[in-house]
Amino acid sequence: MPATSASEDRYVLYGAPGSGATPVHAALTLIGAQVDTVDIAPWEGDAERERVSGVNPMRQVPALRLPSGELMTESAAMLLWLGDRHPEAGLCPAPDSPLRARYLRWMVYLPAAIYSIYWVRDDPSRLVPDAASQPAMLERSAERIAHCWHLMDEQIGNPSPYLLGERLSMLDLYVAVMSRWTPTRERFYREAPRMAEAVKRVDADPRLAAFWAARFPFVAGWEQGQS
Structure with a gap:
């Protein structure tokens, strides 16, 4: 390309x-x-x-x-x-990079294992028409998301300083945003401690400071899902 x-x-x-x-x-x-x-x-x-x-x-x-x-x-x-x-x-490994396979794996894992769950959470009646059963679905889907973060953290290796090594990549941006959704960034830190520091670096990147402030601000209580 x-x-x-x-x-x-x-x-x-x-x-x-x-x-x-x-x-x-x-x-x-x-x-x-x-x-x-x-x-x-x-x-x-x-x-x-x-x-x-x-x-x-x-x-x-x-x-x-x-x-x-x-x-x-x-x-x-x-x-x-x-x-x-x-x-x-420099936001992705080149096609001939030894990091390319790892990059593609996790870039596909995120929407397949985690992002897709939010389609149901946004409107539980899509798959759970019984309103009385929906709270249990929301609770179990949040636990599934947390478990998927844990599985990724166990397998991705030792991120340093970013998820693929020395350079911030699209993968870091994707995880930084998705980890702020249910079940909150605070839970993400517990489930994915190895990825946590890399994601915090994305939060603090000065090149994105104005962007975060405008489009996804770090308001008081944000790590606990409060606003």
């Missing part, structure tokens, strides 16, 4: 602050690309789902309009594509 100058690219990103659009927006920020944001939160009701239906027939976000005009969905696909599209940003 040929590289392109970030300053030549303009993207349109659909999604709400703190949502799955956030790691994509963070990546675009580090790349230095121009991006217009359209805030849509389909989980907030039918009106929002209708708003996004004209962009993505699945009525889900994130969605990313590329400079070519083509639309991408699926946050992992966007991150993988952007990493290869902008190698000068």
Whole structure:
């Protein structure tokens, strides 16, 4: 895939602050690309789902309009594509890197094992029509997410200083955002202590300070899921 100058690219990103659009927006920020944001939160009701239906027939976000005009969905696909599209940003291992297989493994693991669970949590009636049973589903799905973080932490090796070694990657951005969702970053620290320090470095990266403040701020109590 040929590289392109970030300053030549303009993207349109659909999604709400703190949502799955956030790691994509963070990546675009580090790349230095121009991006217009359209805030849509389909989980907030039918009106929002209708708003996004004209962009993505699945009525889900994130969605990313590329400079070519083509639309991408699926946050992992966007991150993988952007990493290869902008190698000068150094946000992914090159195709011939010994880290490439590990990178691809965990970039696919995250949406397959963890992200997909939120589709049910956003609207429990999708799979659990009995309202009385939904609290148990929410509790068990949160435990499943925590367990998946634990499994990843056990297998990813010894992150230092980032999840793939010396350089911040798309994987770090993805985990940094997703680990702030249910069952909270505080639980993530307990389940994934080896990954915790790498993720904290992403939180504190000065290149992202203004971005986090605008799109996913670290308000009081955020690690416990409070706002």
